[in-house]
Amino acid sequence: MKALLLIFSLLGCTIQLPGQQVDILPKGKEGIYKAEFNIRGTKINGFLAVKHKRNDALHVSFTSPMGNNLLEMQWKKGRWKKIYAIKKLGSRHVYGMMAEDILLLFAHYQYDKDFVDLGNEWKWKKKTLIPTFAEDNLAAVKVVSRRHHPTKTVKYKHRHERIANLSIYHQGFPFSIVLEPLKKK
Amino acid sequence: MLKSTTFFLFILFPFFLSAQDWKTLNANDAKLFELKSALAKMGAVKGDIKQEKAFAFLTEKLVSEGVFFYQKESKLRWEFKEPIEYIILINENSMRLKEEGEEKKYKGMNQILRQVKEIILGCIDGSIMSNSNYKTAFSTDGKSIRIQLQPKAKNLKEFIKQIDVEFLKEGSVLKKVTLTDSSEDRTDIKFSNVVVNQKVDEGAFTDF
Numbered sequence: 001m002k003a004l005l006l007i008f009s010l011l012g013c014t015i016q017l018p019g020q021q022v023d024i025l026p027k028g029k030e031g032i033y034k035a036e037f038n039i040r041g042t043k044i045n046g047f048l049a050v051k052h053k054r055n056d057a058l059h060v061s062f063t064s065p066m067g068n069n070l071l072e073m074q075w076k077k078g079r080w081k082k083i084y085a086i087k088k089l090g091s092r093h094v095y096g097m098m099a100e101d102i103l104l105l106f107a108h109y110q111y112d113k114d115f116v117d118l119g120n121e122w123k124w125k126k127k128t129l130i131p132t133f134a135e136d137n138l139a140a141v142k143v144v145s146r147r148h149h150p151t152k153t154v155k156y157k158h159r160h161e162r163i164a165n166l167s168i169y170h171q172g173f174p175f176s177i178v179l180e181p182l183k184k185k
Numbered sequence: 186m187l188k189s190t191t192f193f194l195f196i197l198f199p200f201f202l203s204a205q206d207w208k209t210l211n212a213n214d215a216k217l218f219e220l221k222s223a224l225a226k227m228g229a230v231k232g233d234i235k236q237e238k239a240f241a242f243l244t245e246k247l248v249s250e251g252v253f254f255y256q257k258e259s260k261l262r263w264e265f266k267e268p269i270e271y272i273i274l275i276n277e278n279s280m281r282l283k284e285e286g287e288e289k290k291y292k293g294m295n296q297i298l299r300q301v302k303e304i305i306l307g308c309i310d311g312s313i314m315s316n317s318n319y320k321t322a323f324s325t326d327g328k329s330i331r332i333q334l335q336p337k338a339k340n341l342k343e344f345i346k347q348i349d350v351e352f353l354k355e356g357s358v359l360k361k362v363t364l365t366d367s368s369e370d371r372t373d374i375k376f377s378n379v380v381v382n383q384k385v386d387e388g389a390f391t392d393f
Contacts, residue, residue, distance in 0.1 A: 030243050030244065030245060031245075032243070032245055032247050034268060034269055036285075043284075043287070043289070045269065045271070045284040045285055047238075047247055049240045049242075049243050049245075049247065051242050051243055059242045061240055061242070061368075061370070063238060063247070063370075065249065065265055065269060065271035065284065066236075066271075066273075066301055066372075067236055067238040067247070067249075067364060067372035067374075068301070068344065068345070068364070068366060068372070069366050069367075069368060069370060072368055083368060084367065084368055182247075182268050183268075
């Protein structure tokens with residue numbers, strides 16, 4: 001029965017086409033983003049510096065506009081390692097949500113061994129990710145967690161074939177991250 | 186062999202030179218007294234700021250630009266205009282913050298803001314030189330005086346590893362502040378077009 005359902009879902013799905021772009025920050029690339037974190041209603045502005053390393057590690061640092069580090073962590077071999085976090089961002093619950101949201105924002109789950117591409121939907125750590133594409137670019141990913149858990153939506157806005165804005169919102173919970181890449185001078 | 190050794194020495198020579206450029210100053214050195222007394226006479230200072238944050242894991246730097254206004258005793262407007270609007274107003278004991286057009290009031294950041302206030306004001310008026318919360322070292326390269334500060338308290342060490350403050354010897358004007366945090370990331374704040382003792386409108390410290 002399960003096999004039949006799998007075959008049916010594979011036949012019925014819109015398989016990701018070769019030209020469709022799901023890499024938000026390709027391997028070896030780095031970027032600095034204007035960032036707004038909304039943590040339970042408290043908004044913190046700053047900058048998020050991100051590097052997708054050659055070994056698929058994702059190194060991120062959130063700094064205040066004054067330049068001091070608020071949070072720094074690295075995702076490597078399927079785990080986050082906290083390098084530094086201020087008290088406000090370092091609690092297990094907040095840190096855990098931010099860490100997962102950053103992976104979702106940069107679609108970095110695709111480099112995790114638990115990621116399964118089923119075509120029209122993706123599976124990652126008991127979550128179902130439903131992508132939508134616009135003009136071959138990843139436009140949104142709906143995250144459906146286990147029952148009773150709030151869902152999240154990741155959105156990508158493109159301008160001139162580049163990402164102009166990426167955001168993640170939790171449904172029914174005041175937690176969000178909005179990023180805008182800084183224009184290079 | 187001799188040729189290659191000579192070549193390496195030739196390559197490294199500028200580095201030896203730059204390392205020798207800074208000579209240690211005794212805490213009782215006359216140059217430091219001159220600097221302190223010149224800063225004590227400063228009633229107001231204003232100028233442009235350019236902040237460059239270098240991340241240890243990134244090649245790209247984060248560059249922010251803006252202006253600052255200071256008036257004795259503790260009045261400061263620190264304003265970044267690019268790449269985001271960010272204004273800190275310090276008026277005696279009050280401190281206000283505006284980010285991207287919105288005034289912020291968040292409790293969790295109070296400790297950081299207090300440190301930022303102490304560091305910025307301390308660097309501009311020179312009071313950080315005699316702040317007992319820091320271990321200090323002084324040096325000069327002839328043109329500038331550098332003060333290197335390392336926090337003593339554990340909670341401060343977590344926030345910042347070292348602060349380097351450079352004053353131009355001529356005119357005792359603030360030239361550069363470098364903040365090194367615990368992860369070895371460096372933030373350089375360069376000051377330019379600095380004007381001393383020119384009256385600053387009171388509104389600069391009260392209105393966003």
